[in-house]
Amino acid sequence: SYVLTQPPSVSVAPGKTARVTCGGDKIGSNSVHWYQQKPGQAPVLVMYYNSDRPSGIPERFSGSNSGNTATLTISRAEAGDEADYYCQVWDSATYHYVFGTGTKVTVL
């Protein structure tokens, strides 16, 4: 089965840039979607089709995808960006959706 690997944690200073990676075999040939989940809340879509932002998501959030790594970039990080972030793809080989292992972003 297809595996998406994320770093367990990423720390960033306020105002700086955080990059959350999502590794998978030839992931660049797939479309990657990203979700933000704050404690006690349901996940929220923050990036879809690699680099499209849903309405209401700040421009500080951007995405890219190439080769074996997709990246969610959070610019000018704020305390409110602290959350768990998950990447996700559709695996057309197995007709399964696959989530990444998740990354806890801490702003300190």
Added chain:
Amino acid sequence: EVQLVESGGGLVQPGGSLRLSCAASGFTFSGYSMNWVRQAPGKGLEWVSSITSASTTVYYADSVKGRFTISRDNAKNLLYLHMNSLRDEDTAVYHCVRSGSGWYEFNLWGQGTLVTVSS
């Protein structure tokens, strides 16, 4: 208001059954594929099952195939998950999730309902 509200969770013994429901409102339910995604306590997200808008196609994760059944009633704006032969490892919060227009992304999530499998 556009929302998804799950119900039906609770405590069930191993080997037991449970039916989850999800009430959709604020959008044209019949126009979207729908999904269930679960999250075990302290763990990550795990996709469970999906159903297309007219129920023509369903998909299941390997971990639940043969035990869980997804269905929907477009006239009542309801999504269901019938869970049989429940195991300890099925303990999780189950989220009802709407697919985006492109099918591949999940753009609306419910708060979830907790299922606890324990003797």
